[in-house]
Amino acid sequence: MEDQVEEIKRKIDIVEVVGAYVSLKKLGRHHKGLCPFHSEKTPSFMVNEEMGLYKCFGCGAGGDVIKFLMEIEGIDFRDALERLAEKAGVKLVSRKRGDSDARSKMLEVMDLAARYYHWMLTEGNAGREAREYLAERKISTKLIETFNLGFSMQSWEGIVNYLVKKKGYEIDILEKVGLVSRKESGGVYDKFRGRIMFPLQDSSGKVVGFTGRVLPSIAKEGEPKYLNSPETPLYHKSRMLYGFVQAKNAIREKKRVVLVEGQMDCISSFGAGVTETVAVGGTALTEDQVEILARLANQIILSMDADEAGNVAMKRSTEQAERRGLGVKVVQIKGGKDPDDIARNSPEKWKKMVEDSVDIYEYVMERAFEKNDSKSIEGIKKITEEVVPFLSKIENNVVREVWSKRLAEKLGVDTRAVMSEMERVNGGRKTVSKKNDEKSEDVNDSKISRLAKRFIGLLILKMKDAEVVAPWFSGLTVPGGEGKLISWLFKTSLDTRIEEMMKTMPDELKEIAGEAYMAEGENDKVGEKEVEESAVLLLREVIKMRKSELMDSMNKAKKDSDDAEEERIFGEMNELNKKESKLIAFLG
Numbered sequence: 001m002e003d004q005v006e007e008i009k010r011k012i013d014i015v016e017v018v019g020a021y022v023s024l025k026k027l028g029r030h031h032k033g034l035c036p037f038h039s040e041k042t043p044s045f046m047v048n049e050e051m052g053l054y055k056c057f058g059c060g061a062g063g064d065v066i067k068f069l070m071e072i073e074g075i076d077f078r079d080a081l082e083r084l085a086e087k088a089g090v091k092l093v094s095r096k097r098g099d100s101d102a103r104s105k106m107l108e109v110m111d112l113a114a115r116y117y118h119w120m121l122t123e124g125n126a127g128r129e130a131r132e133y134l135a136e137r138k139i140s141t142k143l144i145e146t147f148n149l150g151f152s153m154q155s156w157e158g159i160v161n162y163l164v165k166k167k168g169y170e171i172d173i174l175e176k177v178g179l180v181s182r183k184e185s186g187g188v189y190d191k192f193r194g195r196i197m198f199p200l201q202d203s204s205g206k207v208v209g210f211t212g213r214v215l216p217s218i219a220k221e222g223e224p225k226y227l228n229s230p231e232t233p234l235y236h237k238s239r240m241l242y243g244f245v246q247a248k249n250a251i252r253e254k255k256r257v258v259l260v261e262g263q264m265d266c267i268s269s270f271g272a273g274v275t276e277t278v279a280v281g282g283t284a285l286t287e288d289q290v291e292i293l294a295r296l297a298n299q300i301i302l303s304m305d306a307d308e309a310g311n312v313a314m315k316r317s318t319e320q321a322e323r324r325g326l327g328v329k330v331v332q333i334k335g336g337k338d339p340d341d342i343a344r345n346s347p348e349k350w351k352k353m354v355e356d357s358v359d360i361y362e363y364v365m366e367r368a369f370e371k372n373d374s375k376s377i378e379g380i381k382k383i384t385e386e387v388v389p390f391l392s393k394i395e396n397n398v399v400r401e402v403w404s405k406r407l408a409e410k411l412g413v414d415t416r417a418v419m420s421e422m423e424r425v426n427g428g429r430k431t432v433s434k435k436n437d438e439k440s441e442d443v444n445d446s447k448i449s450r451l452a453k454r455f456i457g458l459l460i461l462k463m464k465d466a467e468v469v470a471p472w473f474s475g476l477t478v479p480g481g482e483g484k485l486i487s488w489l490f491k492t493s494l495d496t497r498i499e500e501m502m503k504t505m506p507d508e509l510k511e512i513a514g515e516a517y518m519a520e521g522e523n524d525k526v527g528e529k530e531v532e533e534s535a536v537l538l539l540r541e542v543i544k545m546r547k548s549e550l551m552d553s554m555n556k557a558k559k560d561s562d563d564a565e566e567e568r569i570f571g572e573m574n575e576l577n578k579k580e581s582k583l584i585a586f587l588g
C-alpha cells in the first residue's frame, strides 16, 4: 500500500490535477492561481511541480496531490487514491473496504439508479417512447451518453424492485437519497415515474440526484413537468451546477461559462458546440455556485428568461458574480424563444448569439429604453427606477461612474442627477470615486521593486537575518507595497512559520509576499550573507533615488535662497553618503 501511494504520486502531475479546478499560471518554478479553498481576488495559491505540493499563502491550505483531491472533492483518502490510481494507470491492490461509510453507499445506490434509468432509455422496451421523443428533439445518442440520460418507467416499483429485490439494498437508503417516497401505509413507491431522467452530478461526476421531466405522451393532469430530488445528504440544490462535469474543460479553456436555466437548454447548447454551458435552474446564482465557477472562469454569460423572475435572478447573479471578480454578460434572446429552441434548430445562430453577448449594464439599459418612452417624464421615471438600482450595486467606483454617465446621456439629463439618485437608492452611500493617491509615488522604481522583491523572498526564507539588516533600513524609505511589506516583516516575530505569517499579514501585501517567496523556490537554500547582500543592493538603489530627490530640492532651495532648507538637505545628503559607504564596505 505504502509503495503504491508513492508510485501514484510519482506518476501523477500535480499541476494537471490541480489545474482541473484552478486556472494556473506558470510563475518561475511554480504555478499560481486563485485559491479554491478560500475566497480571494488576487492569487496566493501556488503549486510546485517538482515537490508535488500545493500551498496557499492566504489560508494556509497545503499538501500533496492526494490531500488536494480529498479537500476539494470532500472525499476520503481511499477514494482520492482510487481516482488517482486510475488516472496514473496503477492497479491498486484490492482491499476489502469492510463497512464503507454511509456516504459512499449512498453514492453507490445513486450510481446504480443512474445506470438502471440509462439502460431503460437506451435498451429497455419501456423506453421506446422516450427514445423517440428525444430523437424528435434532436438529442443525439452521443448527447444521451455524455449526459447519461435515462428513463424511469411508468411503474410504482421499478427502482424499488431493481435496487431492493435484485441488488439487495435496504429501503431506508433509497428513501435517504430521494429515489422513493413513503406511503401512508408505510411502504414506499418510485418517486420518478414516466420521466426522462437527468442525473445531477457533483463536480467530480458522481450522481447525487435527479431531475425527471415528464414524457408528454404519458403526462397526467396535475403532475409537475419537472420533478427534482429533494435535498439529501448528497444533493444540495444551492451547490448544483447541471452539466458542470461535462463543461469543465471548456470553461477552463475559454475562461468563461454560459449559464442557462434548464437541463434541456444546457444539453442543446452543448450539442450546438457551446460546450462551456451549465444550467442553474430558474433561480439566481448562489455564492457556492459562483465559488465553483470562479475557480475556472473569469466571465459568466447569462442566458435567462427575459421575464420579471428572470430579471430578478439576473440582478442577484450579477451581484454574486461581481463580488467574486467575475465579469457578466448577457445573451440577447429575442422573440420569446428559449436557448433550447435556438440551439437545437439553428446551432450556428446560437453560437453567434453567445459570441455577441453584451455587457450586463448595456443590456439592462437597452431593455429599459425599449420598454419605456424616454421622451416622457413618466418614461424617464420608469427607466430610472429600473436601471439605477442595478447600477448602484456596481462595486467599482469608476465603472459605476462610467455607466451613470451613459445613462445620463441617453436620458439627456445631467450626470449629477443620476449620481444623486444613485446615492438616494443606496441609502446615502457615497458614490463619488476615491482619489487614488497611490499613483503619486514615483513610478520609476521598477529596479527598486525588483531588488525589494528579491530581498523579501530571501528574508522570508531566513527570517532570523532580519535582526541584522533591519537597523540598516532606519531613515530610509523603500517605496510602494514592497516597502510596506518589509517594514511589516521587520515587526513580525522572527520564528513565525510562513503559514502563520500569512494569516496576520495585511491582504494587500500577500500577493507581493507570495510572489517574492515563490520566486525564490522552496527548495533553495539561502546562502550565508545572501540576505545581507540583497539588502545592500536594495538600499544602495534607495539611497540613489533619495539623493536624486534631494538634488532637486537643493536646486529649488538655492533658487529660492532658502538657506535653512539648503543646510538641512546638505545634512541629509551627508548622512546618506555615510550610510552608503558603510553598506559598500559590507559588500567588500
Ligand SMILES: [Zn+2]
Binding pocket: 035, 036, 037, 038, 045, 056, 057, 058, 059, 060, 061
Ligand atoms: Zn487559500
